[in-house]
Amino acid sequence: MIQRxxxxxxxxxxxxxxxxxxCDIFKESSNYKHFLTLYDxxxxxxxxxxxxxxxxxxxxxLVRIKDEAEIQTLPSRNINPDRFEKPCQVKPGGDPSGFSxxxxxxxxxxxxxxxxxxxxxxxxxxxxxNKKYNRTGTLFERSFKRIEIEHEEYFKILVYYIHSNPIHxxxxxxxxxxPWSSYHEISSNQESFFNYDExxxxxxxxxxxxxxxxxxxxxxxxxxxxxDDER
Numbered sequence: 001m002i003q004r005x006x007x008x009x010x011x012x013x014x015x016x017x018x019x020x021x022x023c024d025i026f027k028e029s030s031n032y033k034h035f036l037t038l039y040d041x042x043x044x045x046x047x048x049x050x051x052x053x054x055x056x057x058x059x060x061x062l063v064r065i066k067d068e069a070e071i072q073t074l075p076s077r078n079i080n081p082d083r084f085e086k087p088c089q090v091k092p093g094g095d096p097s098g099f100s101x102x103x104x105x106x107x108x109x110x111x112x113x114x115x116x117x118x119x120x121x122x123x124x125x126x127x128x129x130n131k132k133y134n135r136t137g138t139l140f141e142r143s144f145k146r147i148e149i150e151h152e153e154y155f156k157i158l159v160y161y162i163h164s165n166p167i168h169x170x171x172x173x174x175x176x177x178x179p180w181s182s183y184h185e186i187s188s189n190q191e192s193f194f195n196y197d198e199x200x201x202x203x204x205x206x207x208x209x210x211x212x213x214x215x216x217x218x219x220x221x222x223x224x225x226x227x228d229d230e231r
Contacts, residue, residue, distance in 0.1 A: 007114040012149040018058030042121040053181040
């Protein structure tokens with residue numbers, strides 16, 4: 001198994017992965033929506049998300065892992081709620097053995113670990129996906145991929161690359177026609193649980209953001225990015 005460097009606090013990353021054996025990980029609209037809901041639940045605790053796209057068999061995110069001081073300490077059950085069952089209550093006059101811990105015992109608190117939060121996201125989504133489609137086994141390729149972004153000039157290139165994935169893979173000919181990306185949310189001024197102000201600042205303003213994406217960037221930009229997300 002490939003060992004990948006752990007995510008570090010305060011750094012920017014291009015996070016991406018695909019279905020095992022390139023299988024589809026999204027089949028219908030409800031899948032995309034559920035993945036984003038889980039993403040907000042688990043990843044927003046530890047990262048700021050600037051750009052994203054969800055494709056049928058893979059995804060891309062541009063994120064900044066928050067500084068350690070920015071990450072709130074939470075009870076363990078709040079970090080990965082799917083690990084915990086609903087607490088049991090002792091019935092009046094019943095035998096308390098085997099039930100939840102007695103009153104006065106607090107749930108340990110700890111800071112969420114970035115690497116694990118992404119793992120919780122993928123595990124929770126795979127569990128729901130497998131149940132919905134009567135499927136078993138691994139859904140995502142092991143050890144999600146990450147590239148640290150160290151140079152400022154790379155941000156705009158990567159934003160465009162992520163947003164242009166639907167065109168690159170032949171799903172649409174116009175970015176506005178693909179609904180499962182941050183480009184669609186930003187360009188249509190949709191409400192979102194992501195904060196895109198920083199992204200717009202990279203392009204100067206909203207008009208600069210649109211202008212950059214409308215220009216033909218294929219030959220000047222996309223050749224600078226080589227990753228293994230091909231179908």
